[in-house]
Amino acid sequence: MSRAPAPGTPEAPRPGPGTSPEPFGARLRRALDTRGPLCVGIDPHPALLGAWGLGDDLAGLERFTRATVDALADRVAVLKPQAAFFERFGSRGLAVLEHAIADARSAGALVVTDAKRGDIGSTMAAYADTFLRKGSPLFSDAVTVSPYLGFGSLRPALDRARENGCGVFVLALTSNPEGAEVQRATAADGRSVAQAVLDRVAAENAAAAGDTAVPGATGATGATGHPAGPLGSVGAVVGATLRETGVRLPAGAPLLAPGIGAQGAAPADLPALFGDAVRNVVPSVSRGVLRHGPDPAGLRAAAERLTDEVRAVAAA
Numbered sequence: 489m490s491r492a493p494a495p496g497t498p499e500a501p502r503p504g505p506g507t508s509p510e511p512f513g514a515r516l517r518r519a520l521d522t523r524g525p526l527c528v529g530i531d532p533h534p535a536l537l538g539a540w541g542l543g544d545d546l547a548g549l550e551r552f553t554r555a556t557v558d559a560l561a562d563r564v565a566v567l568k569p570q571a572a573f574f575e576r577f578g579s580r581g582l583a584v585l586e587h588a589i590a591d592a593r594s595a596g597a598l599v600v601t602d603a604k605r606g607d608i609g610s611t612m613a614a615y616a617d618t619f620l621r622k623g624s625p626l627f628s629d630a631v632t633v634s635p636y637l638g639f640g641s642l643r644p645a646l647d648r649a650r651e652n653g654c655g656v657f658v659l660a661l662t663s664n665p666e667g668a669e670v671q672r673a674t675a676a677d678g679r680s681v682a683q684a685v686l687d688r689v690a691a692e693n694a695a696a697a698g699d700t701a702v703p704g705a706t707g708a709t710g711a712t713g714h715p716a717g718p719l720g721s722v723g724a725v726v727g728a729t730l731r732e733t734g735v736r737l738p739a740g741a742p743l744l745a746p747g748i749g750a751q752g753a754a755p756a757d758l759p760a761l762f763g764d765a766v767r768n769v770v771p772s773v774s775r776g777v778l779r780h781g782p783d784p785a786g787l788r789a790a791a792e793r794l795t796d797e798v799r800a801v802a803a804a
């Protein structure tokens with residue numbers, strides 16, 4: 489089911505032989521600018537399959553995923569398939585995920601595979617190979633990773649991503665209430681654990697930029713209406729459900745913000761939570777869009793409505 493890039497696709501300049509691939513952060517900024525600031529999660533929950541009139545089986549998974557990709561991949565900036573819902577069906581579920589990633593990418597969406605992987609470094613290298621190695625069946629534009637085995641254990645994924653023009657979204661402050669007991673804990677140096685993670689994210693982007701300045705440090709000027717600045721390729725996950733971040737956000741890092749819709753957050757919450765960094769936020773919604781299916785027009789209208797809402801609040 490692979491297709492030619494659709495009109496309006498944020499085309500990347502093709503790297504010539506011997507040149508580095510365009511970094512994920514640059515590709516993400518272009519996608520957000522051209523398609524609008526929204527990530528739609530592909531989460532084929534059993535309840536959603538039922539609501540769509542599909543069985544909680546491989547055929548249902550396949551039809552749900554194909555319909556979502558067909559409806560949205562030529563228009564939303566980012567699609568984020570949640571790996572667990574595919575893994576439930578074993579190897580055949582993974583094959584559905586493989587096709588979804590390839591089809592969504594060829595229709596011009598950036599794909600962040602939500603795998604939340606994290607392990608000792610040597611195993612992390614295998615995860616990096618799975619999601620961030622060109623030619624791998626699950627090759628994605630970016631992947632979500634967990635730093636809670638130590639940020640340094642993510643090194644193979646960070647290096648592989650940089651080498652291939654991919655991104656990594658590191659869990660920092662998750663949208664679920666249980667996250668606080670770990671993420672708000674105080675590290676040995678007095679910072680919160682989440683702050684320590686966010687500072688490492690900033691350092692990664694600064695190192696990739698080749699100097700000590702953080703990319704986009706002066707760019708995210710939501711309050712004054714100037715264009716948003718460049719984005720780094722190492723992002724952080726900061727839940728949109730939080731009342732306040734209570735941290736220094738890494739300037740110029742993309743901030744994946746799940747929790748819009750079913751978890752209770754709304755686009756209107758974003759400016760207060762993120763301040764000027766709102767221009768670097770990639771708000772993410774899964775059930776809040778998917779519940780409008782299976783009608784493709786319903787899915788598109790829901791995504792468009794949310795995109796417009798985010799644009800409006802980010803420009804205010």
Ligand SMILES: O=C(O)c1cc(=O)[nH]c(=O)n1[C@@H]1O[C@H](COP(=O)(O)O)[C@@H](O)[C@H]1O
Nearest residue numbers: 570602632662663727746750751773774775
């Ligand atoms: O990394 C994520 O995407 C993620 C991080 C987080 O802090 N909270 C969170 O909900 N997510 C994911 O985002 C999606 C949220 O789905 P909805 O609540 O249906 O919009 C799920 O796939 C979650 O696994």
